Amino acid sequence: GTLLVATRNHGKTAEFREAFRKFGVTVKDLGDVEGIPEIEETGTTFEENAFIKAKTVADIVGLPVLADDSGLCVDALNGEPGVYSARYAGEHANDADNNAKLLRELDAGLRTVGIDVTEPEVLSPAQFVSSLVLYDPQDGSRLTAEAQVEGLILREPRGSGGFGYDPLFWLPSFNRSMAELTVEEKNRISHRGQALNKLLELIGR
Ligand code: ITT
Numbered sequence: 001g002t003l004l005v006a007t008r009n010h011g012k013t014a015e016f017r018e019a020f021r022k023f024g025v026t027v028k029d030l031g032d033v034e035g036i037p038e039i040e041e042t043g044t045t046f047e048e049n050a051f052i053k054a055k056t057v058a059d060i061v062g063l064p065v066l067a068d069d070s071g072l073c074v075d076a077l078n079g080e081p082g083v084y085s086a087r088y089a090g091e092h093a094n095d096a097d098n099n100a101k102l103l104r105e106l107d108a109g110l111r112t113v114g115i116d117v118t119e120p121e122v123l124s125p126a127q128f129v130s131s132l133v134l135y136d137p138q139d140g141s142r143l144t145a146e147a148q149v150e151g152l153i154l155r156e157p158r159g160s161g162g163f164g165y166d167p168l169f170w171l172p173s174f175n176r177s178m179a180e181l182t183v184e185e186k187n188r189i190s191h192r193g194q195a196l197n198k199l200l201e202l203i204g205r
Contacts, residue, residue, distance in 0.1 A: 002026045004033065006057040006067040009086075011163025012192070016066070018183045019196055023205065036060060046070060046083060046131035047144055054135035054142070062137055068192060070130040072165045074102070074153060076109050085164070095164050099157065102168060106153060123152035123170060128178075130191035132199050143202050147194035151178065162186060 003025050005016050013029040020027050030036050039056050043049040046069040054067035071085030081088040081102070089097035106124055127148040134143045149171075157167035159179030166179035171189070178186060187193035 002028060004028050004057065004061060004063060004065050006030060006036075006039070006053040006065050009163065012068055012070075015183055015187055015190070015192055016068075016196070019187050019193065030057070033057075033061065041069070041083070043069075044083065046129055047133065047146060049083060050131045050133040050144070051135065051142065054133040055137075058135045058137040064134060064136045064138075066132065066134045068130055068132050068195075070128065070191060072102075072126055072128055072169070073148075074106065074124060074126040076113075076124045077105055080105070099165060099168055102153070102165065103155070123154065126151055126153050126169065128165075128169065128191040130195040132192075132195045134199060134203075143199060145195045145198035145202065147191050147198060149189060149191045149194065 003020060005013060005027055007013060008030045010029075013027060017027040036057055039053050041049040041052060043052055049069035050067045053069065054065045057067070058065035069083070071082050073079040073082050081098070085098070087093055089101040110124070127150055129146065129148045131146040132144065136142070152170040152172060154168045154170045154177060157179070158170075158177040159167050161181060161183070162179045167177055169178040171178060174181070174189075178190070187196075
């Protein structure tokens with residue numbers, strides 16, 4: 001069958017595509033569908049925003065839709081950028097702008113508490129969080145699953161895979177950044193991959 005994911009983020013689509021391949025499910029995203037307006041993510045939590053995206057699109061197409069809302073939560077920044085991860089450096093910011101802003105904010109934040117950010121071993125704990133909602137417009141039912149993965153924010157980007165903040169997200173137990181993993185490897189450990197496994201468990205797959 002086919003599954004529509006309510007995303008315009010090609011990085012997310014690639015990961016879902018890889019994850020659903022073994023089930024023979026074809027993944028489409030909003031680039032494949034016409035007439036979907038830009039969706040305002042007005043929620044204050046990942047789950048609320050994932051629900052808004054899934055329901056908005058599902059009500060238009062009349063079929064079940066999966067949505068992901070995700071982000072990076074940095075301890076030293078009190079959980080920021082969080083739900084604002086995609087637009088951290090501005091409404092239509094790109095990944096490079098967002099990554100640059102993250103490093104700037106982290107440097108400033110750590111300096112104010114007297115931490116010498118030039119020490120290479122000083123890395124800042126953070127989590128990637130993914131909330132998934134599968135919404136069925138026929139009966140208004142929804143399934144939700146959320147997961148996170150722990151890492152450390154690097155001073156300089158490493159790797160060219162993935163998307164978003166992946167080059168700055170260090171995985172100590174792998175001795176690699178998230179951007180140094182293949183899509184398959186990333187799915188095995190990532191926030192999104194783990195949330196998807198939980199969701200698949202809920203639907204008995
Ligand atoms: P859609 O709403 O169209 O799905 P989006 O990128 O705007 O795309 P979000 O609102 O959920 O999606 O924002 C998620 C942001 O969090 C994303 O743009 C990245 O900056 C960051 N992010 C989430 N998951 C990530 C991952 O696996 N690797 C790197 N950065 C990630």
